Amino acid sequence: MEIRAPRGMPDILPAETPRWQTVEATLREVARRHGYGEIRTPVAEHTEVFQRGVGAATDIVEKEMYTFTDRGGRSLTLRAEGTAPVMRAFLEHNLGAQGLPARVYYVCPIFRYDRPQAGRYRQHTQFGAEVIGSPDPAADAEVLGLAVRAVEALGLAHPDVHLSSVGDATCRPRYLEALRAYYRPRLGDVCDDCRRRFETAPLRLLDCKRAPDREIARGAPRILDYLCGACGAHLAGVRAHLDAMGIRYTIDPMIVRGLDYYTRTAWEALSGRLGAQNAVFGGGRYDRLAEQLGGPPTPGVGFGMGLERLLLVLQQEGVAGAGASSPELFIATAGTEPSRALALADRLRRDGLSVTVDVMARGLRAQMKQADRLGAAFVLLLGEDELRRGVAVLREMATGQQEDVALARLGEAVASRVRAR
RNA sequence: GUGGCCGUAGCUCAAGGGCAGAGCACCAGACUGUGGCUCUGGGGGUUGGGGGUUCAAAUCCCCUCGGCCACCCCA
Structure with missing residues:
Protein backbone atom coordinates (compact mmCIF):
# COMPACT_ATOMS: atom_id res chain seq x y z
CA MET A 1 0.00 0.00 0.00
CA GLU A 2 1.37 3.36 -0.92
CA ILE A 3 -1.59 5.44 0.21
CA ARG A 4 -1.34 6.22 3.89
CA ALA A 5 -2.88 8.58 6.37
CA PRO A 6 -0.99 11.88 6.49
CA ARG A 7 1.97 11.99 8.82
CA GLY A 8 1.06 12.58 12.44
CA MET A 9 -2.63 12.00 11.73
CA PRO A 10 -3.38 8.44 12.82
CA ASP A 11 -6.62 6.58 12.19
CA ILE A 12 -8.64 5.65 15.24
CA LEU A 13 -9.95 2.16 14.52
CA PRO A 14 -13.07 0.39 15.85
CA ALA A 15 -10.98 -1.39 18.49
CA GLU A 16 -10.05 2.04 19.95
CA THR A 17 -13.22 4.07 19.53
CA PRO A 18 -15.07 2.66 22.57
CA ARG A 19 -12.33 4.12 24.80
CA TRP A 20 -12.64 7.45 23.03
CA GLN A 21 -16.39 7.45 23.38
CA THR A 22 -16.15 6.72 27.09
CA VAL A 23 -13.63 9.51 27.65
CA GLU A 24 -15.62 12.01 25.62
CA ALA A 25 -18.88 11.13 27.36
CA THR A 26 -17.24 11.53 30.78
CA LEU A 27 -15.76 14.91 29.90
CA ARG A 28 -19.08 16.15 28.51
CA GLU A 29 -20.85 15.04 31.65
CA VAL A 30 -18.37 16.87 33.90
CA ALA A 31 -18.81 20.01 31.77
CA ARG A 32 -22.59 19.67 31.99
CA ARG A 33 -22.42 19.40 35.78
CA HIS A 34 -20.42 22.62 35.85
CA GLY A 35 -23.07 24.37 33.76
CA TYR A 36 -20.98 24.71 30.60
CA GLY A 37 -22.63 24.54 27.17
CA GLU A 38 -20.93 23.02 24.16
CA ILE A 39 -19.66 25.29 21.40
CA ARG A 40 -18.63 24.02 17.96
CA THR A 41 -16.56 26.36 15.86
CA PRO A 42 -15.54 25.55 12.27
CA VAL A 43 -12.47 23.45 11.63
CA ALA A 44 -10.87 26.42 9.85
CA GLU A 45 -10.68 30.12 10.64
CA HIS A 46 -9.44 33.19 8.81
CA THR A 47 -5.68 33.04 9.38
CA GLU A 48 -5.94 36.42 11.06
CA VAL A 49 -7.77 34.90 14.04
CA PHE A 50 -4.64 33.02 15.04
CA GLN A 51 -2.13 35.64 13.95
CA ARG A 52 -3.82 38.31 16.05
CA GLY A 53 -5.15 36.09 18.80
CA VAL A 54 -2.28 33.74 19.51
CA GLY A 55 0.42 36.19 18.52
CA ALA A 56 2.39 36.53 15.28
CA ALA A 57 5.71 35.81 17.00
CA THR A 58 4.65 32.51 18.57
CA ASP A 59 5.87 29.15 17.31
CA ILE A 60 2.32 28.14 16.49
CA VAL A 61 1.88 31.02 14.07
CA GLU A 62 5.43 31.15 12.80
CA LYS A 63 5.88 27.53 11.85
CA GLU A 64 3.09 25.19 12.87
CA MET A 65 -0.07 26.30 11.08
CA TYR A 66 -1.88 24.48 8.30
CA THR A 67 -2.65 27.53 6.18
CA PHE A 68 -4.14 27.46 2.70
CA THR A 69 -5.81 29.78 0.25
CA ASP A 70 -9.36 28.89 -0.67
CA ARG A 71 -10.83 29.32 -4.15
CA GLY A 72 -11.99 32.80 -3.26
CA GLY A 73 -8.46 33.88 -2.42
CA ARG A 74 -9.02 33.93 1.35
CA SER A 75 -6.27 32.73 3.67
CA LEU A 76 -7.73 30.09 5.97
CA THR A 77 -6.01 28.09 8.70
CA LEU A 78 -7.01 24.77 10.24
CA ARG A 79 -7.82 25.25 13.91
CA ALA A 80 -4.37 25.60 15.49
CA GLU A 81 -5.60 26.34 18.99
CA GLY A 82 -8.93 26.26 20.82
CA THR A 83 -9.39 29.54 22.65
CA ALA A 84 -9.01 32.16 19.91
CA PRO A 85 -11.82 30.69 17.75
CA VAL A 86 -14.11 30.53 20.79
CA MET A 87 -13.42 34.18 21.56
CA ARG A 88 -13.99 35.05 17.89
CA ALA A 89 -17.39 33.33 18.02
CA PHE A 90 -18.22 35.02 21.33
CA LEU A 91 -17.51 38.43 19.83
CA GLU A 92 -19.13 37.70 16.48
CA HIS A 93 -22.42 36.57 18.02
CA ASN A 94 -22.27 38.95 20.97
CA LEU A 95 -22.77 36.06 23.36
CA GLY A 96 -22.15 38.41 26.24
CA ALA A 97 -25.59 39.91 25.59
CA GLN A 98 -27.13 36.77 27.04
CA GLY A 99 -25.61 37.52 30.42
CA LEU A 100 -22.07 37.19 31.67
CA PRO A 101 -20.14 35.12 32.07
CA ALA A 102 -20.45 32.76 29.12
CA ARG A 103 -19.43 29.24 30.09
CA VAL A 104 -18.57 27.02 27.13
CA TYR A 105 -16.67 23.82 26.42
CA TYR A 106 -15.53 22.09 23.26
CA VAL A 107 -14.16 18.75 22.08
CA CYS A 108 -12.54 19.16 18.70
CA PRO A 109 -9.50 18.46 16.54
CA ILE A 110 -6.51 20.81 16.61
CA PHE A 111 -3.92 20.93 13.81
CA ARG A 112 -0.27 21.82 14.20
CA TYR A 113 2.52 21.07 11.75
CA ASP A 114 4.97 19.63 14.29
CA ARG A 115 7.29 16.68 14.09
CA PRO A 116 5.37 13.75 15.61
CA GLN A 117 6.72 12.03 18.72
CA ALA A 118 5.38 10.36 21.84
CA GLY A 119 2.13 12.12 22.75
CA ARG A 120 2.40 14.64 19.95
CA TYR A 121 0.47 14.57 16.70
CA ARG A 122 -0.24 16.89 13.81
CA GLN A 123 -3.92 16.37 14.38
CA HIS A 124 -4.87 15.97 17.99
CA THR A 125 -8.08 16.36 19.98
CA GLN A 126 -8.64 18.86 22.74
CA PHE A 127 -11.27 19.13 25.37
CA GLY A 128 -11.37 22.70 26.57
CA ALA A 129 -13.53 25.00 28.65
CA GLU A 130 -13.69 28.79 28.84
CA VAL A 131 -15.31 31.32 31.13
CA ILE A 132 -15.67 34.56 29.22
CA GLY A 133 -16.65 37.85 30.82
CA SER A 134 -15.46 37.47 34.39
CA PRO A 135 -12.28 39.14 35.69
CA ASP A 136 -12.78 37.54 39.10
CA PRO A 137 -10.42 34.93 40.57
CA ALA A 138 -13.45 32.75 41.25
CA ALA A 139 -13.72 32.16 37.50
CA ASP A 140 -10.10 30.97 37.34
CA ALA A 141 -10.70 28.60 40.23
CA GLU A 142 -13.93 27.26 38.79
CA VAL A 143 -12.53 26.42 35.36
CA LEU A 144 -9.29 24.95 36.74
CA GLY A 145 -11.45 22.92 39.10
CA LEU A 146 -13.40 21.65 36.10
CA ALA A 147 -10.18 20.41 34.51
CA VAL A 148 -9.04 18.67 37.69
CA ARG A 149 -12.39 17.01 38.33
CA ALA A 150 -12.59 15.92 34.69
CA VAL A 151 -9.28 14.09 35.01
CA GLU A 152 -10.48 12.47 38.22
CA ALA A 153 -13.81 11.50 36.66
CA LEU A 154 -11.87 9.43 34.15
CA GLY A 155 -10.51 7.33 36.99
CA LEU A 156 -7.13 9.01 37.34
CA ALA A 157 -5.56 10.50 40.42
CA HIS A 158 -5.73 14.23 41.16
CA PRO A 159 -3.39 15.72 38.55
CA ASP A 160 -0.12 17.43 39.38
CA VAL A 161 -1.08 21.07 38.79
CA HIS A 162 1.61 23.74 38.54
CA LEU A 163 0.26 27.22 39.11
CA SER A 164 1.71 30.65 38.57
CA SER A 165 0.98 34.14 37.31
CA VAL A 166 2.53 35.74 34.27
CA GLY A 167 1.50 39.22 35.42
CA ASP A 168 -0.14 41.87 33.30
CA ALA A 169 0.76 44.94 31.26
CA THR A 170 1.80 46.77 34.44
CA CYS A 171 4.16 44.27 35.99
CA ARG A 172 5.30 41.89 33.26
CA PRO A 173 7.47 44.48 31.45
CA ARG A 174 9.16 45.30 34.73
CA TYR A 175 9.84 41.63 35.33
CA LEU A 176 11.16 41.02 31.81
CA GLU A 177 13.59 43.88 32.30
CA ALA A 178 14.84 42.32 35.53
CA LEU A 179 15.12 38.94 33.84
CA ARG A 180 17.13 40.34 30.95
CA ALA A 181 19.35 42.24 33.36
CA TYR A 182 20.08 38.96 35.14
CA TYR A 183 20.84 37.05 31.95
CA ARG A 184 22.74 39.71 30.04
CA PRO A 185 26.09 39.12 31.82
CA ARG A 186 25.52 35.34 31.67
CA LEU A 187 24.82 35.01 27.94
CA GLY A 188 28.26 33.51 27.44
CA ASP A 189 27.38 30.62 29.73
CA VAL A 190 24.03 29.53 28.29
CA CYS A 191 23.18 27.41 25.26
CA ASP A 192 22.44 28.72 21.78
CA ASP A 193 18.72 28.16 22.26
CA CYS A 194 18.79 30.29 25.39
CA ARG A 195 20.62 33.10 23.62
CA ARG A 196 17.85 33.04 21.04
CA ARG A 197 15.22 32.96 23.78
CA PHE A 198 16.82 36.00 25.38
CA GLU A 199 15.84 37.95 22.29
CA THR A 200 12.53 36.40 21.33
CA ALA A 201 10.92 34.85 24.39
CA PRO A 202 12.78 35.65 27.59
CA LEU A 203 10.23 33.87 29.80
CA ARG A 204 11.26 30.67 28.10
CA LEU A 205 14.77 31.00 29.47
CA LEU A 206 13.27 29.62 32.65
CA ASP A 207 12.30 26.22 31.30
CA CYS A 208 15.37 25.26 29.32
CA LYS A 209 16.00 21.54 29.78
CA ARG A 210 19.79 21.61 29.90
CA ALA A 211 21.14 21.01 33.38
CA PRO A 212 23.66 23.90 33.54
CA ASP A 213 21.06 26.32 32.19
CA ARG A 214 18.55 25.10 34.73
CA GLU A 215 21.06 25.96 37.40
CA ILE A 216 21.33 29.50 36.04
CA ALA A 217 17.54 29.73 35.77
CA ARG A 218 17.19 28.79 39.42
CA GLY A 219 19.03 31.93 40.40
CA ALA A 220 16.96 34.18 38.13
CA PRO A 221 14.47 36.72 39.46
CA ARG A 222 11.04 35.25 40.14
CA ILE A 223 8.02 36.76 38.47
CA LEU A 224 6.03 36.24 41.65
CA ASP A 225 8.30 38.78 43.34
CA TYR A 226 7.53 41.35 40.66
CA LEU A 227 3.74 41.09 40.46
CA CYS A 228 1.87 44.36 40.84
CA GLY A 229 -0.64 44.69 43.64
CA ALA A 230 -3.63 43.77 41.49
CA CYS A 231 -1.95 40.67 40.04
CA GLY A 232 -0.70 39.57 43.43
CA ALA A 233 -4.18 39.93 44.90
CA HIS A 234 -5.66 38.02 41.98
CA LEU A 235 -3.32 35.08 42.47
CA ALA A 236 -4.01 35.09 46.20
CA GLY A 237 -7.73 34.97 45.43
CA VAL A 238 -7.36 32.04 43.05
CA ARG A 239 -5.34 30.15 45.64
CA ALA A 240 -7.87 30.78 48.38
CA HIS A 241 -10.71 29.46 46.19
CA LEU A 242 -8.73 26.39 45.11
CA ASP A 243 -7.85 25.64 48.72
CA ALA A 244 -11.51 25.89 49.67
CA MET A 245 -12.43 23.40 46.92
CA GLY A 246 -9.68 20.98 47.85
CA ILE A 247 -7.94 21.46 44.51
CA ARG A 248 -4.24 20.78 45.03
CA TYR A 249 -1.48 22.64 43.19
CA THR A 250 2.10 23.66 43.58
CA ILE A 251 3.23 27.21 43.00
CA ASP A 252 5.78 27.06 40.22
CA PRO A 253 7.12 30.39 38.98
CA MET A 254 9.01 28.57 36.23
CA ILE A 255 5.94 27.63 34.23
CA VAL A 256 5.52 29.56 31.06
CA ARG A 257 2.72 29.71 28.56
CA GLY A 258 3.56 29.68 24.88
CA LEU A 259 0.82 31.96 23.65
CA ASP A 260 0.89 35.74 23.74
CA TYR A 261 -2.60 36.28 25.08
CA TYR A 262 -2.08 35.00 28.60
CA THR A 263 -2.29 37.39 31.54
CA ARG A 264 -2.11 36.69 35.24
CA THR A 265 -3.07 33.11 36.07
CA ALA A 266 -1.28 30.33 34.20
CA TRP A 267 -1.23 26.62 34.92
CA GLU A 268 -0.14 23.33 33.55
CA ALA A 269 -0.86 19.74 34.64
CA LEU A 270 2.01 17.31 34.20
CA SER A 271 2.16 13.55 33.99
CA GLY A 272 5.18 11.37 34.54
CA ARG A 273 3.71 8.83 32.11
CA LEU A 274 4.07 10.76 28.89
CA GLY A 275 7.75 11.06 28.07
CA ALA A 276 8.90 14.49 26.99
CA GLN A 277 5.46 15.76 26.00
CA ASN A 278 4.20 15.65 29.55
CA ALA A 279 1.48 18.30 29.72
CA VAL A 280 -2.01 16.84 30.05
CA PHE A 281 -3.75 20.17 30.22
CA GLY A 282 -2.67 23.77 30.27
CA GLY A 283 -4.45 27.06 30.49
CA GLY A 284 -4.88 30.35 32.19
CA ARG A 285 -6.33 33.82 31.95
CA TYR A 286 -6.42 35.84 28.75
CA ASP A 287 -7.76 39.30 29.46
CA ARG A 288 -6.21 40.85 26.34
CA LEU A 289 -7.37 38.34 23.74
CA ALA A 290 -10.69 40.00 22.89
CA GLU A 291 -8.98 43.30 22.16
CA GLN A 292 -6.33 41.63 20.03
CA LEU A 293 -9.18 40.25 17.94
CA GLY A 294 -10.66 43.71 17.56
CA GLY A 295 -13.40 43.39 20.16
CA PRO A 296 -14.16 45.31 23.33
CA PRO A 297 -12.08 44.49 26.42
CA THR A 298 -13.42 41.15 27.65
CA PRO A 299 -11.70 39.04 30.29
CA GLY A 300 -11.58 35.28 29.99
CA VAL A 301 -10.02 32.20 31.49
CA GLY A 302 -9.88 28.58 30.32
CA PHE A 303 -7.83 25.50 29.49
CA GLY A 304 -7.12 22.94 26.81
CA MET A 305 -6.68 19.23 27.54
CA GLY A 306 -5.12 16.73 25.14
CA LEU A 307 -7.26 13.64 24.66
CA GLU A 308 -4.55 11.53 23.01
CA ARG A 309 -2.31 12.13 26.01
CA LEU A 310 -5.15 11.40 28.38
CA LEU A 311 -5.76 8.09 26.60
CA LEU A 312 -2.06 7.28 26.85
CA VAL A 313 -2.05 7.92 30.58
CA LEU A 314 -5.25 5.92 31.06
CA GLN A 315 -3.69 3.00 29.26
CA GLN A 316 -0.48 3.15 31.28
CA GLU A 317 -2.36 3.49 34.53
CA GLY A 318 -4.32 0.40 33.56
CA VAL A 319 -7.64 2.16 33.96
CA ALA A 320 -10.08 -0.21 32.30
CA GLY A 321 -11.74 1.09 29.19
CA ALA A 322 -14.78 -0.25 27.42
CA GLY A 323 -14.00 -3.06 25.04
CA ALA A 324 -15.25 -3.40 21.51
CA SER A 325 -18.98 -3.92 21.38
CA SER A 326 -20.28 -7.43 20.71
CA PRO A 327 -23.65 -8.24 19.16
CA GLU A 328 -26.21 -9.77 21.46
C1' G B 1 13.16 22.85 11.35
C1' U B 2 17.55 19.52 13.93
C1' G B 3 19.45 14.71 15.64
C1' G B 4 19.43 9.22 16.86
C1' C B 5 17.31 4.32 16.02
C1' C B 6 14.22 1.47 12.74
C1' G B 7 11.12 -0.17 8.01
C1' U B 8 10.57 -8.14 5.23
C1' A B 9 2.98 -11.39 4.75
C1' G B 10 -2.73 -8.62 8.52
C1' C B 11 0.62 -9.13 13.39
C1' U B 12 5.46 -10.69 15.77
C1' C B 13 9.90 -11.75 13.64
C1' A B 14 13.92 -15.06 10.59
C1' A B 15 17.04 -15.03 6.25
C1' G B 16 23.46 -10.02 6.48
C1' G B 17 25.44 -11.07 -1.62
C1' G B 18 23.06 -17.03 -4.28
C1' C B 19 15.28 -20.24 -4.92
C1' A B 20 11.91 -14.72 0.35
C1' G B 21 10.61 -18.12 5.22
C1' A B 22 8.35 -19.37 10.30
C1' G B 23 4.73 -18.73 14.19
C1' C B 24 0.15 -16.48 14.98
C1' A B 25 -4.03 -14.64 12.16
C1' C B 26 -7.16 -15.54 7.68
C1' C B 27 -9.81 -19.26 4.21
C1' A B 28 -11.23 -24.42 3.32
C1' G B 29 -11.56 -29.57 4.69
C1' A B 30 -11.52 -33.63 8.42
C1' C B 31 -16.84 -32.66 11.31
C1' U B 32 -21.89 -33.91 4.38
C1' G B 33 -26.31 -28.57 9.85
C1' U B 34 -23.13 -26.06 15.06
C1' G B 35 -17.90 -21.86 17.86
C1' G B 36 -13.59 -22.83 21.38
C1' C B 37 -9.36 -28.06 21.05
C1' U B 38 -6.61 -30.95 17.34
C1' C B 39 -4.90 -32.33 12.44
C1' U B 40 -4.38 -31.49 7.00
C1' G B 41 -4.27 -28.24 3.02
C1' G B 42 -4.66 -23.24 0.82
C1' G B 43 -4.42 -17.94 -0.28
C1' G B 44 -1.45 -14.08 0.77
C1' G B 45 4.99 -10.12 -0.52
C1' U B 46 6.66 -4.81 -6.05
C1' U B 47 11.30 -7.05 1.27
C1' G B 48 8.14 1.23 2.33
C1' G B 49 9.38 3.82 -2.68
C1' G B 50 13.20 5.31 -6.37
C1' G B 51 18.10 5.03 -8.18
C1' G B 52 23.10 2.82 -8.07
C1' U B 53 27.08 -1.26 -7.46
C1' U B 54 27.12 -6.57 -8.93
C1' C B 55 26.74 -12.30 -13.15
C1' A B 56 23.34 -12.03 -8.87
C1' A B 57 20.63 -7.23 -3.81
C1' A B 58 15.77 -8.14 1.48
C1' U B 59 21.21 -8.05 2.31
C1' C B 60 26.14 -3.09 0.07
C1' C B 61 25.79 2.55 -1.37
C1' C B 62 22.80 7.17 -2.33
C1' C B 63 18.12 9.72 -2.27
C1' U B 64 13.20 9.79 -0.62
C1' C B 65 8.77 8.48 2.29
C1' G B 66 7.12 6.61 6.87
C1' G B 67 7.42 4.91 12.22
C1' C B 68 9.53 5.45 17.11
C1' C B 69 12.39 8.55 20.44
C1' A B 70 14.72 13.17 21.76
C1' C B 71 15.54 18.62 20.71
C1' C B 72 12.56 22.89 19.52
C1' C B 73 7.61 23.58 21.09
C1' C B 74 3.15 22.10 23.07
C1' A B 75 -2.03 19.36 24.64
Missing part, protein backbone atom coordinates in the same frame (compact mmCIF):
# COMPACT_ATOMS: atom_id res chain seq x y z
CA LEU A 329 -27.42 -12.05 18.72
CA PHE A 330 -25.91 -13.55 15.58
CA ILE A 331 -28.36 -14.96 13.06
CA ALA A 332 -26.99 -17.92 11.10
CA THR A 333 -28.65 -19.56 8.16
CA ALA A 334 -28.53 -23.10 6.80
CA GLY A 335 -30.22 -23.57 3.47
CA THR A 336 -32.46 -20.61 4.23
CA GLU A 337 -33.19 -17.53 2.15
CA PRO A 338 -30.90 -14.72 3.40
CA SER A 339 -33.84 -12.33 3.24
CA ARG A 340 -35.54 -14.24 6.07
CA ALA A 341 -32.55 -13.59 8.33
CA LEU A 342 -32.28 -9.96 7.25
CA ALA A 343 -35.98 -9.34 7.83
CA LEU A 344 -35.87 -10.97 11.26
CA ALA A 345 -32.79 -8.98 12.25
CA ASP A 346 -34.48 -5.80 11.12
CA ARG A 347 -37.45 -6.54 13.37
CA LEU A 348 -35.33 -7.44 16.42
CA ARG A 349 -33.22 -4.30 16.04
CA ARG A 350 -36.36 -2.20 16.21
CA ASP A 351 -36.92 -3.84 19.60
CA GLY A 352 -33.50 -2.62 20.68
CA LEU A 353 -31.42 -5.77 20.22
CA SER A 354 -27.95 -5.65 18.71
CA VAL A 355 -28.06 -8.18 15.89
CA THR A 356 -25.52 -9.34 13.30
CA VAL A 357 -26.39 -11.47 10.27
CA ASP A 358 -24.12 -13.53 8.05
CA VAL A 359 -23.66 -11.68 4.77
CA MET A 360 -20.89 -13.90 3.40
CA ALA A 361 -23.08 -16.84 2.29
CA ARG A 362 -20.75 -19.08 4.29
CA GLY A 363 -21.27 -22.55 5.67
CA LEU A 364 -22.75 -22.99 9.11
CA ARG A 365 -19.45 -23.90 10.69
CA ALA A 366 -17.87 -20.70 9.43
CA GLN A 367 -20.84 -18.71 10.62
CA MET A 368 -20.52 -20.19 14.11
CA LYS A 369 -16.85 -19.35 14.12
CA GLN A 370 -17.62 -15.79 13.14
CA ALA A 371 -20.29 -15.53 15.85
CA ASP A 372 -17.75 -16.78 18.39
CA ARG A 373 -15.14 -14.33 17.21
CA LEU A 374 -17.57 -11.42 17.42
CA GLY A 375 -18.41 -12.44 20.98
CA ALA A 376 -22.12 -12.88 20.21
CA ALA A 377 -24.05 -13.97 23.30
CA PHE A 378 -26.56 -16.01 21.32
CA VAL A 379 -26.82 -17.55 17.87
CA LEU A 380 -30.19 -18.02 16.26
CA LEU A 381 -30.08 -20.73 13.61
CA LEU A 382 -32.63 -20.40 10.85
CA GLY A 383 -32.44 -23.87 9.32
CA GLU A 384 -34.65 -25.29 6.65
CA ASP A 385 -35.60 -28.30 8.75
CA GLU A 386 -36.66 -26.13 11.68
CA LEU A 387 -38.50 -23.68 9.46
CA ARG A 388 -40.65 -26.56 8.20
CA ARG A 389 -41.54 -27.25 11.81
CA GLY A 390 -42.24 -23.58 12.49
CA VAL A 391 -39.26 -23.12 14.84
CA ALA A 392 -35.66 -21.89 14.95
CA VAL A 393 -32.76 -22.95 17.20
CA LEU A 394 -31.52 -20.49 19.83
CA ARG A 395 -28.06 -21.32 21.17
CA GLU A 396 -26.38 -19.67 24.12
CA MET A 397 -22.71 -19.51 23.16
CA ALA A 398 -21.24 -19.52 26.66
CA THR A 399 -22.96 -22.74 27.71
CA GLY A 400 -23.69 -24.44 24.39
CA GLN A 401 -27.24 -25.00 25.48
CA GLN A 402 -29.82 -24.60 22.79
CA GLU A 403 -33.57 -24.81 22.44
CA ASP A 404 -36.25 -24.54 19.79
CA VAL A 405 -38.26 -21.34 19.77
CA ALA A 406 -41.48 -20.90 17.82
CA LEU A 407 -41.16 -18.66 14.78
CA ALA A 408 -44.41 -16.94 15.66
CA ARG A 409 -43.05 -15.75 18.99
CA LEU A 410 -39.41 -15.39 17.95
CA GLY A 411 -39.07 -11.71 18.73
CA GLU A 412 -40.16 -11.83 22.33
CA ALA A 413 -38.56 -15.21 23.00
CA VAL A 414 -35.14 -14.08 21.78
CA ALA A 415 -35.43 -10.69 23.42
CA SER A 416 -36.36 -12.12 26.81
CA ARG A 417 -33.56 -14.70 26.71
CA VAL A 418 -30.99 -12.08 25.75
CA ARG A 419 -32.14 -9.69 28.43
CA ALA A 420 -32.28 -12.39 31.10
CA ARG A 421 -28.58 -12.96 30.69
